[in-house]
Amino acid sequence: MEKDEDLKSRVMEFWDEKSCGEVYAEGESEREYYESQSLARYSLEPYIRDFARFGEGAGKDVLEIGVGMGADHLEWAKSRPRSLTGIDLTPRAVVHTQRQLELSGYHPNVQVGDAEALPFPDGCFDIVYSWGVLHHSPDTAAAFGEVFRVLRSGGAARIMVYHKYALTGYMLWLRYGLLRGRPLRPLRDIYATHLESPGTKAYTVAEVRAMCSRYSRVDIRIQLSFGDLLQGAVGQRHGGRLLDVARKIWPRRLLARMFRHHGLCMLIEARKG
Secondary structure, X not given: OOOHHHHHHHHHHHHHHOOOOHHHOOOOOHHHHHHHHHHHHHHHXXXXXXXXXXXXXXXXXXXXXXXXXXXXXXXXXXXXXXXXXXXXXXXXXXXXXXXXXXXXXXXXXXXEOOOOOOOOOOOOEEEEEEEOOXXXXXXXXXXXXXXXXXXXXXXXXXXXXXXXXXXXXXXXXXXXXXXXXXXXXXXXXXXXXXXXXXXXXXXXXXXXXXXXOOOOEEEEEEEOOXXXXXXXXXXXXXXXXXXXXXXXXXXHHHHHHHOOOOOOXXXXXXXXX
């Protein structure tokens, strides 16, 4: 079995080669480059704004874990928080986020950091936000524990991790399980091998509630992602004729009605104390 530190190095190398969402960034100027990525992000995932509620950062101490290219970090900065801190496992994401905020006149506090060992004292943030990051950490439960530790009493954690029973998982199982003669291949193995960085995980609601057991209140909802609906640039790692055909005939409206509880995104809001 691969050691956690070895896996973490592979995860870092994967995302340091190209930050999440970088495929959507284009333009002649730096500003256009970052704006195009942000525009694509919120067009494909409009539910991010409803979930994050960036405006509630006003006057608060906010931490974002996994800043990516900085689109969400910029939105937190616009809310005028008392303090805003960002960490990411990869130097590439830190550079992107620093530059994006500097172009908008901010002075970001962003650093390379490990979600499993946050370099902050206990109870120093009012909001901890992380979108699609903690499921890439080798020890996701430890990362959840760190979020709880650095939150103040009364603070809120807003975290998205991947949901196990999702259309995306079913599609990957069809291709890498059933069609390869391995119908009993577990979803856990399929996600870890074929969805984004090495070791990527997806969770049941019960598993997430167990990781959030110390919170006084935990609200969870499942959201269909653009990956479930085969929109945007999903499937870059899985090209081929089958995927091309699926994109054209995918019954998105029907699936959105019938499989609304089978989305890849699990949106978690947890209150401490």
